[in-house]
Amino acid sequence: MSxxxxxxxxxxxxxxxxxxxxxxxxxxxxxxxxVRAAVLRRGRAVSALFAMVVAAxxxxxxxxxxxxxxxxxxxEFRNYGANIIVVGRDDSGRDGASLPPDALAHVDSxxxxxxxxxxxxLIVARTGDGQPIVVAGTDFERVKQLDKWWxxxxxxxxxxxxxxxxxxxxxxxGLIGVRAMAVVSPKxxxxxxxxxxxxxxxxxxxxxxxxxxxxxxxxVSLADFVAWTGVQPSTIEVAASGSPEEVAGxxxxxxxxxxxxxxxPVRQIMEGEARVLGKTRATLLAAAALIxxxxxxxxxSTLMGWVFDRRxxxxxxxxLGASGRLLNGFFAAEAAALGATGALIxxxxxxxxxxxxxxxxxxxxxxxxxxxxxxxxAGSMAVTLLSAILPISLxxxxxxxxxxxxx
Amino acid sequence: MFVRLVYESFRRQKxxxxxxxxAITLGVTVATAxxxxxxxxxxxxxxxxxxxxxxxxxxxxxxxxxVEIGGVNLKPPTDGAFLSEADLPKIKGIxxxxxxxxxxxxxxxxVSIERDGKPQDVTLLGTYFAKQISFGTDxxxxxxxxxxxxxxxxxxxxxxxxxxxxxxxxxxSRLGEKSGDExxxxxxxxxxxxxxxxxxAEDDEVVASLALAQEILGRPDAVKRVYVSALTKPEDxxxxxxxxxxxxxxxDRWYCTPYPQAIALQLTEAMSHSHAEQIRQVSQNEGxxxxxxxxxxxxxxxxxxxxSALAVSAAMATAIFERRxxxxxxxxLGAGKLAVAxxxxxxxxxxxxxxxGVGFVAGGVxxxxxxxxxxxxxxxxSPVLLPVILAIxxxxxxxxxxxxxxxxxxxxxxxxxxxxL
Numbered sequence: 001m002s003x004x005x006x007x008x009x010x011x012x013x014x015x016x017x018x019x020x021x022x023x024x025x026x027x028x029x030x031x032x033x034x035v036r037a038a039v040l041r042r043g044r045a046v047s048a049l050f051a052m053v054v055a056a057x058x059x060x061x062x063x064x065x066x067x068x069x070x071x072x073x074x075x076e077f078r079n080y081g082a083n084i085i086v087v088g089r090d091d092s093g094r095d096g097a098s099l100p101p102d103a104l105a106h107v108d109s110x111x112x113x114x115x116x117x118x119x120x121x122l123i124v125a126r127t128g129d130g131q132p133i134v135v136a137g138t139d140f141e142r143v144k145q146l147d148k149w150w151x152x153x154x155x156x157x158x159x160x161x162x163x164x165x166x167x168x169x170x171x172x173x174g175l176i177g178v179r180a181m182a183v184v185s186p187k188x189x190x191x192x193x194x195x196x197x198x199x200x201x202x203x204x205x206x207x208x209x210x211x212x213x214x215x216x217x218x219x220v221s222l223a224d225f226v227a228w229t230g231v232q233p234s235t236i237e238v239a240a241s242g243s244p245e246e247v248a249g250x251x252x253x254x255x256x257x258x259x260x261x262x263x264x265p266v267r268q269i270m271e272g273e274a275r276v277l278g279k280t281r282a283t284l285l286a287a288a289a290l291i292x293x294x295x296x297x298x299x300x301s302t303l304m305g306w307v308f309d310r311r312x313x314x315x316x317x318x319x320l321g322a323s324g325r326l327l328n329g330f331f332a333a334e335a336a337a338l339g340a341t342g343a344l345i346x347x348x349x350x351x352x353x354x355x356x357x358x359x360x361x362x363x364x365x366x367x368x369x370x371x372x373x374x375x376x377x378a379g380s381m382a383v384t385l386l387s388a389i390l391p392i393s394l395x396x397x398x399x400x401x402x403x404x405x406x407x
Numbered sequence: 408m409f410v411r412l413v414y415e416s417f418r419r420q421k422x423x424x425x426x427x428x429x430a431i432t433l434g435v436t437v438a439t440a441x442x443x444x445x446x447x448x449x450x451x452x453x454x455x456x457x458x459x460x461x462x463x464x465x466x467x468x469x470x471x472x473x474v475e476i477g478g479v480n481l482k483p484p485t486d487g488a489f490l491s492e493a494d495l496p497k498i499k500g501i502x503x504x505x506x507x508x509x510x511x512x513x514x515x516x517x518v519s520i521e522r523d524g525k526p527q528d529v530t531l532l533g534t535y536f537a538k539q540i541s542f543g544t545d546x547x548x549x550x551x552x553x554x555x556x557x558x559x560x561x562x563x564x565x566x567x568x569x570x571x572x573x574x575x576x577x578x579x580s581r582l583g584e585k586s587g588d589e590x591x592x593x594x595x596x597x598x599x600x601x602x603x604x605x606x607x608a609e610d611d612e613v614v615a616s617l618a619l620a621q622e623i624l625g626r627p628d629a630v631k632r633v634y635v636s637a638l639t640k641p642e643d644x645x646x647x648x649x650x651x652x653x654x655x656x657x658x659d660r661w662y663c664t665p666y667p668q669a670i671a672l673q674l675t676e677a678m679s680h681s682h683a684e685q686i687r688q689v690s691q692n693e694g695x696x697x698x699x700x701x702x703x704x705x706x707x708x709x710x711x712x713x714x715s716a717l718a719v720s721a722a723m724a725t726a727i728f729e730r731r732x733x734x735x736x737x738x739x740l741g742a743g744k745l746a747v748a749x750x751x752x753x754x755x756x757x758x759x760x761x762x763x764g765v766g767f768v769a770g771g772v773x774x775x776x777x778x779x780x781x782x783x784x785x786x787x788x789s790p791v792l793l794p795v796i797l798a799i800x801x802x803x804x805x806x807x808x809x810x811x812x813x814x815x816x817x818x819x820x821x822x823x824x825x826x827x828l
Contacts, residue, residue: 047721047724051717051721054714054717055714058710058713058714061710062707062710065703065707069703072699073696073699073700076692076695076696076699077692077696079692079695080459080688080689080692081688096476122476123476124474124476131472132474133472133474134472134473134474134475134476147688148691148692149687149688149691149692150687151687179472180472183472209687210686210687210688211463211464211684211685211686211687211688211690212464212686212687212688213473213475216472216473216474216475264606265606266606266607267557267605267606267607268459268460268555268557268605268606268607269459271458271556271557272455272456272458272459272460272557273459275455275458276452276455276456276458276696276700279451279452279455279781279782280452280700280703282780282781283444283448283704283777283781284703284704284707286444286777286781287441287444287704287707287708287711288707290437290440290441290711290773291437291707291710291711291714293433293437294433294434294437294711294714294715294717294718295714295717295718297430297433297718297722298714298717298718298721298722299721301426301430301718301721301722301725302721302724302725304725305721305724305725305728305729308729309728353710357703357706360702360706361699361702361703361706362699
C-alpha cells in the first residue's frame, strides 16, 4: 500500500487533472498524500490524534487553572473580613478620634465595587446597674457581608420596618454579644443604656458569637448610635479584593482621600493570605509540570509508533526518488497538521474541564484564558514535530530496499 | 519453554523493554508523587493557615465583660477572674496534643509611663515570647513567635527570663524611644530590646514577659487569656452537634475528631475554671479555604493519574505493535491465541512490577523534593501504598496492552510475516 494508490472516486476528466497538476504539481500531490495517509490508516491516525487532544486538553486545563486559581482563592480569603482598616487620629497621634462624616462615602468611591467597607463607632456606656459596657454603632447590612463568620441568631435589620418606626416604645433593635447578653438581658428583655446623661432603650434582636471582642459588645445601628451619642464612627473596616498590588493601590488612594485617618493593612490577614496562595500556586505548578510532561510523553510514544509504522511509505517515496528535504517536509507537515488539530480540539476540551473544576470546587466558572492558546498550540506542534523527526532521522540512514523487504 | 520465551524476550530486546519500562516508571512516579502530595497537602496548608493566628482562645469561666476599645482596657486590671499559669503545660496533655502547634498566654496590665515628665497610661501585655515548657517527658517551645508569626521586631526579641521589653511602634514614635533605650515604667527602669510592629492594637502597647506583668499586677500565676493554635478538621454538620446530646460511641467519635469544638472542650477540661472557644474569624474561614485547596489538588491528582495511565497504555500499545512479525512466527509454528496472549501478558506484568517498583521509589523521592522546596517540610509516602500502586500499575499496563495484544493475536501469520500490515 502506498500513497500513490489511484483514487477510485475521482470523477474529473484526465485533462482537467493534468491541467491542474501542471499548475501546481507539488502542492496537489503533497496535500493528497497527507490526507490519504490519514484516511487510509484511520485507526492509528485517530489514536495519535486522540493522544494529542488529551495532552492538549490537560495542558490547557492546568494552565488555565494555574492562572485563575489565585483569583478564586483570593475570593475565599475575603471571607476573613477586613484587610485594611481606616482609623481616625487626633492631633497627638492617638487612635480613636472620629472620622469626618463623609469618610465612608470616600471609601466607597475609592473601592468602586472592588470590596466592601463597614463603619464602626465605639463608646463605653453604662448599663442600668452602672456596669461599663462597650457599645458599637455600625451598618448591619455591610457587616453582614464583611464579617461572614459572625454567628448571629437574628439580625436587627431583618426586623420589619413597621416595628423599627415604633422604636421609641419598642426599643431600638440591637445585636448583643453572647457574653454581654448574660449581663444586660439574661431573659431577652429590652434594657436601657446611658451615655453622658442620654439614655437609649435597646431591644435585643439577636445575639452574636465570634469568640473575640465582639462577644462582649452591644451593636446598634449607626443612625441610632449617632443620634444617641453624637459621636461619629472612628473606624472603617475595609475588605478590598484583588492582588497585593491592587490592595496597595487602594490603600494609597484611601490615604489621599481621608487625610484625617490612618490607613493600615491588617497584616495578620494579608501575610497569611500571601503565604497560603504562594504555596498553593507552587504545588499547582509542580503538578501541572508533571502532568504536562507525562501527557507529552504519551504523545511522543504514540506518534513515534505511528511514524515508524509507516516506514514502508517512507521507503517507497524514497525509492521513487523523493529528496530528503521533501520527505522531511512531508512528515513535518503531517506532524504539524496533527499537532494543530489536536491542540485546537484539546483547547476546547481543556477549557471545558477547567470550567467544570471551577464549578465543582469553587462554585464559580473558571474564565477561559485566551493567552493559554498560543502556548498550548506551540507546545503541541513542538512535541509532534519532535516525535516525527526522531524516527525519520533514524530511518534516513536505512536503504529503502531493506525496509521494503520487511527487515 | 514459556519462561524461556519471556526471559529471552527481555534479554534480546533490551531497548524496547527499556522504552516501555521507562514509560511505566515515569507514569508510576508521577502517580505516586501526586498521591503523596494530595494526601499530605491538607496538613501542609493547614499549617500555613496557622500563620493567620490562633484559632482557639481560653478565658476564665467566670470572667466579667471586657471593656476594651482599640486595645485599651478601661476596666480595673485586677477585676475579674484569672487562669492559672501552672495549668498551661496541661494543654500539651490533651488527646489532640500533637495538633497543638503552639499557645501564648496574655496578661494585660495598665501601667504609667513617663512622657515629658508627665505620667501617661499605657497597656503592658505580658506573654511568652519563645518559652521552654515541659509536660511529663515532653519539652517544647511556645509563645507569640509561634502563634503570632506576623509580629515583626526591629531589634531583638527579649528573653522570657529577662526584664527587657518590646515597645509598640506607634507608642515608640510618640515617646521618641528606640531599641536599646532605658525607660521608666511602673516605677521600674527597663531596657527596650526592640520595636514591635503588628498592624494591630499592640502597636500602641508595651509587650513584656508574663513574669514581669504578673509582678507589676501583684498576682503571680495569673493569666487573662490563652491563644491556642491548633490543626483542626473543617467543621461539618456532625461537628456542630451539641456534645451533651450525643451518646456513647457517637460521643467518642465526636471527641476523637480534631474539630475546633472538640479541641475547645478538651482545653476546657484540661484547665481549671476555664472556658475555651473557637475564634470564628480564623476557624470558620480556615475550613472553607482548606476544603477548596484540597478539592483542587484532589481533582488535579485525578488528572495526573489519568494522563499517566494513558502514557503507559500508549507505550505498551506501541511496543506490542512493533512485534507483529514475532507473533506471526509463533502462530506459524502452531502457537494458539491463548499461548501468544499469555506470553505478552506475562511480559506486561513483569514490566509493570519492575517499572512500578522503581517508579514508587522515584515518586517518593519526587514527593520529598516537592515537600522540601514548597513547604519546607517532609512529604513522605507510606510503604503501605506500594502494593496498591503496583496493582494499579499492573492493571493499567494490562488495559493498555489488551487492545494491541488482541489485534496482534488476530493477525494472519502469512501477512504478518511478509510485513504487509
